[in-house]
Amino acid sequence: MSNYNQLKNFYRKRYSHSDRSYRAVGWASKQKQHQRFKALIKNFDKKLLKKERIVDFGCGLADLLPWLQKKGLAAGYTGVDIMEEFLQENRKRFPEFEFINSESFFNNSQKYGFIVASGVFTLSWGRNHRKQVKDMIKRLYNTSYHGFSFNMISSFYPKTKKNYYYFNPFEIGEFCKSITKKLIIDCSYLSEDFTVTLFKNS
Template identity: 25%
Template sequence: MILKLYDRATLSGFYNEHLDMFGYDERSLGWIEGTQEARFEALTAIADLNDSSVLDVGCGFGDLYGYLLKKGIKVNYTGVDINPGFIRIAESLHPDACFIICDFEDEPIEGDFDWAFESGMFNLKISDNDAFIKNSLRKMYRLCNKGLAADFLNLSAYNIFGHMHLQDPVRLYDFCRTLSGNVRIRQDYKPTEFCVYIYKD
């Protein structure tokens, strides 16, 4: 419990500092400017999402919802994030969407969701990234009816400051196969990232 509290404080400190510095900007989420659209394109290629219900875990500013709207994809969207500052901005940008402030790993989420998405939530190094990723993916899988997509930094990504978690796609694939027999890894959209699709059996 002490480690988890320390981790939450670490995450809050990182994102609050960046939010104070950059405001509504990809850099507040720890991303390099101009990289978000390629990531969203890969994640949402999991299936035809039109007229589906979507859970966005670690939603930040709700930019995934904005991306879907821009593409003309109509969804019933719910975004979840632990950071109140992000959620306040998300609600102002997208008043027609549902946003929830909570710790996804530990707090209950109510709703009926076809698809679950994660983009960037697993990238900062904490005391036990492996447990955090597995717990979160298990919960996302339980909550979705059709499947989930999640994005990761791969082992070739730059980690200059040592605060990023780099994920082995082979190890992740092996874990995801314990959830479902229908798993796909995509490594074709950014040289430093990959995403996983996990479909409900």
């Protein structure tokens, strides 16, 4: 990301005026948040999910972690975010798990079993947002051993929020086919969302 001051300001304001719930990271309800979580992992091999490390890229307040724990899928978890406030709080709440900033994440050459990103591509990253997003999709896919899953707001949904980015599922699907032919696009769980799951050959 070339410039995320706008992102930080958005989340810092939310965080300072919220009850530290899903609202702090911009979600409308916990139910929808959980629907998104389910869509992110449902197409991955559950046996592998139980033993491989899962990276929550753009983890926010790590709401995904307790959701994974309830399903017995958090044997290995790493949360990544640009907000140091979020990371500090997560380290206090979940001291047994790893939380690092995005710079540290990309500065190491490590690969991870699975990577998921929920809501990461919704707000602007600055100039050339769409190009940056596509570059990031490639980068995160290449950093995983087994697969990468992410969600976006669909351009088929009414554009009610001017600061949000809406993506055409067909356009994103065609782009992702240039990365791998093994993918699933899921538009079934929420009218405003779609989730793309990219698989590795391993």
